[in-house]
Amino acid sequence: MTEQGVRWTADQVLALAPDAASRKAGSKLGAAGPWSGTGSGEGALWGQCKGSGSRPYQTVVDLTDAAGPAYRCSCPSRKFPCKHALGLLLLWAGDDGAVPAAAQPPDWAGRWLADRRGRAEAKKARAEGGPAAAPADPEAARRRAERRAERVTAGASELEQRLSDLLRGGLATAEQAGYGLWDETAARMVDAQAPGLAARVRELGAIPASGPGWPARLLEECALLHLLDQGWLRRDRLPEGLAATVRSRLGLPVTPDGPPVRDRWLVLAQYDTADPKLTTRRIWLHGAESGGTRLLLSYGAAGRAPELSLPVGLALDAELTAYPGSGRSRAALGERFAPPAPAGFRPPGLNTAQAAERYGEALREDPWLDAVPVTLDRVIPVPDGDRWQLADADTDTALPLSRAARSRPGLWRLVALSGGAPVTVFGECGHRGFTPLTAWPEGAGEAVPLC
Amino acid sequence: MNGAPTGGDTTAPEGSWEELVTTALLGTDRRPPAGAAPGRAAPVALLDAAAVATVRRRAGLRPARAARRPERAPADPRPPLPARAAHRLSTLLADRSGGGSGGRRGSSPDLMELLPQWLAAANAQGYAAPPQALPALLDAARGRTDLRPAALAFGGPRALWLARLNPDWRFAVRAAPGGGATLPGPEDTEAVHRLWQEGLFAERAALLGALRARTPALGRELLASTWATERAEDRLMFLDSLRAGLSQADEPFLEQALGDRSRNVRATAAELLSALPGSALAARMAVRATACVALDRTGDAPAIVVEAPLECDGGMERDGVVAAPPTGRGERSWWLGQLVEAAPLGTWPGRLGGRTAEEIVALPVADGWQGELHAAWCRAAVRQRDAAWSRALLGSPSAPEAGGPGAVSLAERAKLLAALEPAERAAWVAGFIATHGLSEAFQLLGVCAVPWAPSLGQAVVDALNIARDAGSYPWSFSGVMGLAERCLDPADAVRLEALLAIPDEREDAAPGAGGYWAEAFQRLVTTLRLRAAMTRELAASAPPAEQAEAAAQPPDAAG
Structure with missing residues (x-):
């Protein structure tokens, strides 16, 4: 590949930043001043950035990799990508001429690029060389899986017992018990190798402090947990799809097994949720021909941005492989055939009634589903007391915005973009309301990320 | 939706869910569930029923009734920003959170300081703000009062529309002419008189100011009509607004105000009269x-x-x-x-x-x-x-007494300079800096037209170079450096290239000063390049010939 494909926008570059501080530091370096010897070619960027030390830092970014850019910088920062890599990408994105095309990278950059690409080729060759990933000893693997299933069964039974005890004594006692009770139970579920149960149990602890109406919410979540336990304990009597859903909800390892689907995938939204140990990135994609909406998940350890980053509003020609489980949209990104390019299309939209129906339908396949991805067409953000809703431009109904969406700055970007006129909004629609993630203006215009 | 169905035909009545919640809250020991399935323990039966009810409730959710829709924002006829300029704006606004207040500034430009210049240039070109940038723009203007006029002009009608929906941005609604209402024109005599008679002080002051700007005589007559009944502090403020459009025709009124009861009013009237030779x-x-x-x-x-x-x-x-x-x-x-x-x-x-x-x-x-x-x-x-x-x-800028505490203070000199033509002003300050250096020049530089004339820019760069060679630290000159970043002609960046290298440290120099100077010059050059890029991006939609010219032109706005 000799072309870098489409030049990224500043927003797309800044989405790579591992945290707000890097984002700021990177934007400051996105100007020609401290840079020298910059160049680009063969899908890579390089440059030397003057820092506080006597020798400039040498920064290289490789854009050819399917999984997103790769970086190397001689600075001592542990952030990844470091501010220099971000600055170089911004420089390239921002001003033509600041990173001129060059025939060949300088030696220091060329060596790393050649090494890196050599390794990637070798890896690919290995991957294509046959089912090397198959376990060495299928019998041992089966025994391991059986042992794990036994532990999960023990965990689920214990959890059932605890839920029964709770309801025998009444939810009112849960209010006094606080987090301690749930944290201990969650730890037991971790021991039972059922991380999905552990995560749900931990969330129960926060409900009694979540304001009016908490008993109903706590009962809902306890009941769904009970449903999941029961699903596991009787998994042999469930249809295959639902059983797979139960397994993945419990957090058992699953591998994508669907047929790869090649399509032009429009990047609808990308956002991160972080807890102290892990950053989870969700990327929603929409297939131009397949019409499906798929979710990619990517994880980063504390302080690191997840590796995968896709620019919202662009489309990529790639293969996606679905994970098992009926009604679930998670997929894995396979081979990418071309770098992201301007999409020129929007996902087809629904009205608010159809969106609510879509969620209801999806619960049939996966009753634990909190929300489904939906694109709303021709909706107007409308203030409703101290809340907001998205109202159909052509009917009399509206979807309220979720509590999370109300407190985000993206809400005001959405309102400003609309200006009282209908817009197209992609987001997650569920029992907590609608959470807008990306919007398109009335008439022509680019996608505006809201998260 | 919010977990509560708003209609729809769920088969289970709402009452049964409420009952389940009550039972759960009290515990099945105290309140056994009604109609529990045989063979299941009471709590398990309750959980079974609750699970069914929960999924049914969620699946049965229907959209709510729409609230009253807001009016559409008025159309903005201005052309949209060129794409690169829009990205630049988002970068400038993204830097807002970090003030340059904490610690050393390093070698990267202070983007927030460039926002006023960017806004002035965008306004001069008559571009409309990208709607999705308005929240960040309003937030920036909320924190910095000096940004507000330019930010609101750039934001246009949609910024005002948006500000009405968010109490955080109330300032924008207040800042709109007449607090959101429009002032009557001078030809609408009746409305003018009614507002003058019945309006609040701020409205009346705005009205008088508007009239003085276009039809000074009308404004004066309006003021004279109620002069005797105004309170002293109001008389003072109104009299002060006659400064705009002051002419010989105002003399009789001012002469009469010399006999006012209030000393401050008398003094202001005398000051205005003495400005009429x-x-x-x-x-x-x-x-x-x-x-x-x-x-x-x-x-x-x-x-x-x-x-x-x-x-x-x-x-x-x-x-x-x-x-x-x-x-x-x-x-x-x-x-x-x-x-x-x-x-x-x-x-x-x-x-x-x-x-x-x-x-x-x-x-x-x-x-x-x-x-x-x-x-x-x-x-x-x-x-x-x-x-x-x-x-x-x-006097002569190179005269020895010009630098020291002479008869004329620096503040007075800055005011005198303002009476000169821009070119003469720049030449005088350049001469002053060439002789006396930068330590006293800050105030004088502040009154010079932006971008600085070539001779002035040269004088400042030379003086900075001399200051560096003298071995002092650059932050002794941080005020002038900051001004230079905003006011030097971007074309002068070439001249600064030679200063970017770290000089060999001399024995008598302050330790490490050379590195800090290189960093400061780096920031200066980077900022100038950025300003040149900003201007280029904003001119991007102009035809090629004009574009080349616009690129050669320095930004026409002060920071």
């Missing part, structure tokens, strides 16, 4: 002032002799002379200063032997009165915006 007050002051200052031809060379007034009579007080001096000043010199300040400068050549302003300023003054007299002339030159006298009083 043809006024009767100016003539009276000229008579009084010339009586005090005379030419003495008895000595070897002609000199000025000063005989300060012996008393401050009622007539002087009526003409705005303040009788009581501030503590520590002699009353006679205090009175003299006020008389000379208010006398038209045009009277002096006649009084002092037909000399020009330059010659008069060059005359020796007897008995140590020079400081007092020259200071009063400075104030007069500023008040009367007299370029010839300003030039004479400023």
